[in-house]
Amino acid sequence: MNKKFKTILVIVLLILFVYVLKYFKDSNTKDIIDFKTEQPFYTSIDTKIVATGKLNPEEEIEIKPQISGIVQKILVEEGDLVKKGDLIAKIRVVPNEQALVSAQSRIKTTKLTYDNAKILFDRNKALYEKGVISRQDFENNELSLNQSKEGYSQAKNDYQIIKQGSISGGGLANTSIVAQISGTILEIPVREGYQIIQSNNFNAGTTIATIADMSQMIFEGKVDESEVGKLEEGKEIKVVLGAINEKEFPAKLTFVAPKGIEENGAVQFIIKADVLVRSSNKIRAGYSANAEIEVASKDSVLVIKEALLQFNRITEKPYVEILTDNGAFITKNVEIGISDGINVEISKGLELSDQIKVWNKASEENNDDENDK
Numbered sequence: 001m002n003k004k005f006k007t008i009l010v011i012v013l014l015i016l017f018v019y020v021l022k023y024f025k026d027s028n029t030k031d032i033i034d035f036k037t038e039q040p041f042y043t044s045i046d047t048k049i050v051a052t053g054k055l056n057p058e059e060e061i062e063i064k065p066q067i068s069g070i071v072q073k074i075l076v077e078e079g080d081l082v083k084k085g086d087l088i089a090k091i092r093v094v095p096n097e098q099a100l101v102s103a104q105s106r107i108k109t110t111k112l113t114y115d116n117a118k119i120l121f122d123r124n125k126a127l128y129e130k131g132v133i134s135r136q137d138f139e140n141n142e143l144s145l146n147q148s149k150e151g152y153s154q155a156k157n158d159y160q161i162i163k164q165g166s167i168s169g170g171g172l173a174n175t176s177i178v179a180q181i182s183g184t185i186l187e188i189p190v191r192e193g194y195q196i197i198q199s200n201n202f203n204a205g206t207t208i209a210t211i212a213d214m215s216q217m218i219f220e221g222k223v224d225e226s227e228v229g230k231l232e233e234g235k236e237i238k239v240v241l242g243a244i245n246e247k248e249f250p251a252k253l254t255f256v257a258p259k260g261i262e263e264n265g266a267v268q269f270i271i272k273a274d275v276l277v278r279s280s281n282k283i284r285a286g287y288s289a290n291a292e293i294e295v296a297s298k299d300s301v302l303v304i305k306e307a308l309l310q311f312n313r314i315t316e317k318p319y320v321e322i323l324t325d326n327g328a329f330i331t332k333n334v335e336i337g338i339s340d341g342i343n344v345e346i347s348k349g350l351e352l353s354d355q356i357k358v359w360n361k362a363s364e365e366n367n368d369d370e371n372d373k
Helices: 004-027 098-129 135-164 362-373
Strands: 037-039 041-057 062-063 069-074 087-092 174-178 185-189 208-212 218-224 238-243 248-255 262-263 266-276 287-305 318-323 329-333 337-338 343-348 358-359
Touching: 041 337, 098 135, 185 262, 185 318, 218 287, 238 266, 287 337
Parallel strands: none
Antiparallel strands: 037 358, 041 218, 041 287, 062 208, 069 087, 087 174, 185 208, 218 266, 238 248, 238 287, 248 266, 262 266, 287 343, 318 329, 318 358, 337 343
16 A cells, blocks of 8 residues: 555656646747837927817908898808998888877877967067067077977988988888998898898897808917916917818917806817918818917937836836847936927936937737737
8 A cells, every 4th residue: 555655646746747747848948028229310390289179360340230120132152252332122111000009199299289389489589670579588489499300300210211211212212231340241130021020229229141251261269278388379380271281371469368168177278370371272161170279399319208207106107128239128218308298308317329218018929919910
């Protein structure tokens, strides 16, 4: 029994011994994992802020009527060019019945007052000529006559305005709506036959047309609070329109909002810029646009890819790992400058010949996958 147990124990030990030998052999023959390296290089870096927004006319005016009525005729179409004073539409006045009756009543009342004043004036004139009344009494009667005459005339004018929209003319007169500025008709929200409301202190009124000067455009966009401190009014920028094959237009930053607006948990600041647009460019109001604002620019500076940087968890200072002559990597602190999001300036700590460790391992399996591609 002891002999049989010893035999089994020896066999188990031999198997374990063989397994240990195989393990060390496999460990010693396993390929060493290599790391890719990259070198610093010289290039130019431009740090930019990109603001998204829209291109809108600087001067945009809504034409509103000064009297209520019905749109009888529209003489222009959207997209037409008009000059200041050009006729846009004609309005047929529909008088308010209550106001019309009230105006007629005022005419009758003022007519009675005028007739009475005229009778008194004629009587007192004869008395004045005979020396019965004084000159002052006569002049007072003359003043009353003139005042009653003016009131009667005003009552008739009010009646004409309520009935036909103007003093002159007769019947259902047409009120003319003209362009207040020279520009392009952007929108005509009404059609012939629409009922419109006049613009007054209690109502904004119905918009007949919207006119804008398309030669003077402004960019309106928003930037994040982390970038607004880098902006300066008066700075030259570029506005890019994606709708016109990424065409670039020169612009000047004219306004940076002093107060931010919170949107989706982030604070945004409104910016505006005057855009130089030539008449040959077919620009439309409301185009989506991006404003590229250059914050800093340097030529021929030593840079590395920003992905190669690491940061100390305690000091938060940047560093990289450099390949030494014996194949090992050592840590080296660096000082960085501006960055464009891809490359970062190295102001101190590296030389052009340094080999910097790339953090993605270049294992044999990864190399095979790349070869298959």
